Amino acid sequence: MLARCYPLFFLVLPSLGVANGIELSLNSELRVYAVTQDDVNHPIALYSEIGRQTFKVDQYPFEGSDPFINGMSKFQLGSDLYVLVQVRWDISHYDIKGSDYVGYVYQLKNERLTLNKVISKDRNLQGFSGYQSDGSVSKYRYESTFDVVDYINSAYPNGYKINICSDNEVVALSCRLDNKKVVSLCKEGNALTYKYGMPYDIEITYPSDKESEILANEYMDSDLIKEYAFERQDYNYSLNFNISSGNINNFNNGYYELRVKYDGKVVFESDCREMLSDVYVSDWKAKL
Numbered sequence: 001m002l003a004r005c006y007p008l009f010f011l012v013l014p015s016l017g018v019a020n021g022i023e024l025s026l027n028s029e030l031r032v033y034a035v036t037q038d039d040v041n042h043p044i045a046l047y048s049e050i051g052r053q054t055f056k057v058d059q060y061p062f063e064g065s066d067p068f069i070n071g072m073s074k075f076q077l078g079s080d081l082y083v084l085v086q087v088r089w090d091i092s093h094y095d096i097k098g099s100d101y102v103g104y105v106y107q108l109k110n111e112r113l114t115l116n117k118v119i120s121k122d123r124n125l126q127g128f129s130g131y132q133s134d135g136s137v138s139k140y141r142y143e144s145t146f147d148v149v150d151y152i153n154s155a156y157p158n159g160y161k162i163n164i165c166s167d168n169e170v171v172a173l174s175c176r177l178d179n180k181k182v183v184s185l186c187k188e189g190n191a192l193t194y195k196y197g198m199p200y201d202i203e204i205t206y207p208s209d210k211e212s213e214i215l216a217n218e219y220m221d222s223d224l225i226k227e228y229a230f231e232r233q234d235y236n237y238s239l240n241f242n243i244s245s246g247n248i249n250n251f252n253n254g255y256y257e258l259r260v261k262y263d264g265k266v267v268f269e270s271d272c273r274e275m276l277s278d279v280y281v282s283d284w285k286a287k288l
Contacts (some may be wrong), residue, residue, distance in 0.1 A: 007008050011077075013054050016254070022034070022071070022072060023072075023075060024072045024073070024083065024284075026046040026048075026074055026081065026083070026108065029050050029051060030048065030049070030050045030108075030111060031048070031049050031050075032046065032048045032049075032057070032083055032106075032113065034046050034047070034060075034069045034072075034085070035046055035047060037059070039059070039062060040062060040242045041061055041062055042059040042060060042061050042062070042161060043066045044059065044060045044066075044067050044069065045058070045059040045060070046058045046059065046060070046085060046106075048113050050110070050111055051137075053144060055113075056116060057106060057113045057114075057115075058086050058104065058106070059284065060084075062282035063089045063100065064089060064091050064093075065091060065092075065112065066089075067087045067088070067089055068089070068090065068228065069085065069086075069087060069088075069193045070086040070087060070101065070137065070143075070144070070152065071085075071086050071143070071145035071202065072084065072085050072086075072145065073145040073146065073148075073149055073151070075149045076156060077152070077156060077157065077159045078157075078158045078159055079108075080107055080108065080109075080281050081108040081112060082105055082106065082107050082108065082110070082116065082119075083105070083106045083113060084103055084104070084105050084106075084148055084149055084152070084273075085103070085104045085106070085187060086101060086102070086103045086104075086145050086148060087101070087102050087103075088100065088101050091130070092167045094133075095150050096130065096132055096133060096134070097129065097131050098128055098129050098130010098131060098138065098141070098284050099128070099129050099130060099140075099263070100126075100127075100128050101127050101128070101129070101140050101142070101143060102125065102126050103120070103125035103126070103142070103145075103148045104125075105119040105120045105125070105152070106118055107159075113225070116159075118156075118159075118199065119152060119156055119159075119202070120288060121198075121199075121200035121201075122155070122199055122200050123200060124128070124141075124142065124151055124155075125129065125142070125148060125151075127140030127141065127142065127143075128140055129143060132194060139265075149208075153204050155199075160213060162257075163182065163184045163186070163200055163276055164182050164184050164186075164195045164196075164197060164198070164202055165186035165193075165195065166186070168188060169187060169188045169193065170187045171184065171185075171186060171187070172184075172185040172187045172192065173185040173239070174275075175256060175272035175273070175274040175275050175276055176272070176273055177243050177258060177270040177271070177272060177273060178270045178271060178273055179270060181194075181196065181197055181198055181203075182196070182197065182198065182276065183195070183196050183239065184196075184276075185214075185228060185239065191213070192213065192228075193194065193205060193206065193207070193214075193251035194206040194207075194214060194228070194230065194237065194239070196258075198273065206230055206237070206261065207230065211230070211232070212230065212231075213230075214228050214229070214230045215228070215229050215230065216228055217229065219220070223242050224242070225240050226240065227239070227240050227241075228240075234262055234263055235260060235262050235267075236260070236261040236262075237258075237259075237260050238258075238259050238260075238261075239256075239257075239258050240256070240259065241256050241259075242256075256272035256273050257269065257270065258270050258272075259270065
């Protein structure tokens with residue numbers, strides 16, 4: 001299910017202490033709001049309230065200036081409800097003038113909001129608009145919560161980013177492994193790139209400028225296997241698919257697996273637990 005943004009903002013009297021005079025209703029009983037607090041290091045805190053119970057969710061630091069709640073929106077990914085809080089810091093120094101933006105994404109579980117670290121660490125949720133000392137001008141693409149939610153909608157349709165390929169690459173293959181991390185084969189022109197990690201932390205990218213290209217092989221085991229493999233130092237990486245299985249989205253017998261060997265011994269092996277790209281055997285030649 002695609003994310004849906006609900007721009008429900010309620011103005012309240014400043015005397016209530018709600019920062020920027022904004023609060024957000026999540027349902028008939030639960031609301032979330034930011035308040036100013038007597039803490040020079042964290043001038044604003046985020047609270048949720050259900051019935052007569054109040055919970056502190058988070059707090060936002062002083063970063064050269066006091067934080068300002070630029071907006072709050074609620075949206076849905078799959079069956080889960082999320083809250084986006086966009087915080088802004090206005091900066092005016094001799095060498096820089098503008099605004100820093102950071103988006104914080106919270107997930108609602110059992111009537112409690114907790115920070116979703118995967119989405120919140122996405123670098124696209126942070127940006128600067130303004131002037132630098134060299135005269136250059138920066139413009140952040142997502143200066144409103146509506147823009148940020150549109151981005152999250154396209155990048156995290158089920159609460160996780162579809163792939164870790166860049167915008168100028170075609171997603172050839174992408175899946176989530178047993179350890180929750182993502183492995184992807186990304187294609188740009190005739191070049192194929194292997195990536196492994198999380199959206200905010202890509203741990204391995206192959207090849208570099210001076211490394212050999214990824215090799216594609218087919219061999220018979222108990223079934224016909226398609227393998228994409230490369231070697232880095234003493235490690236051998238192979239991404240395998242059981243061609244005989246037909247549909248790559250069928251995981252009954254571990255049809256899609258990543259294997260890493262060091263000095264001939266397997267040091268990492270994981271089946272694909274969730275396909276993040278819509279790829280079938282018949283599509284492989286066209287995509288790769």
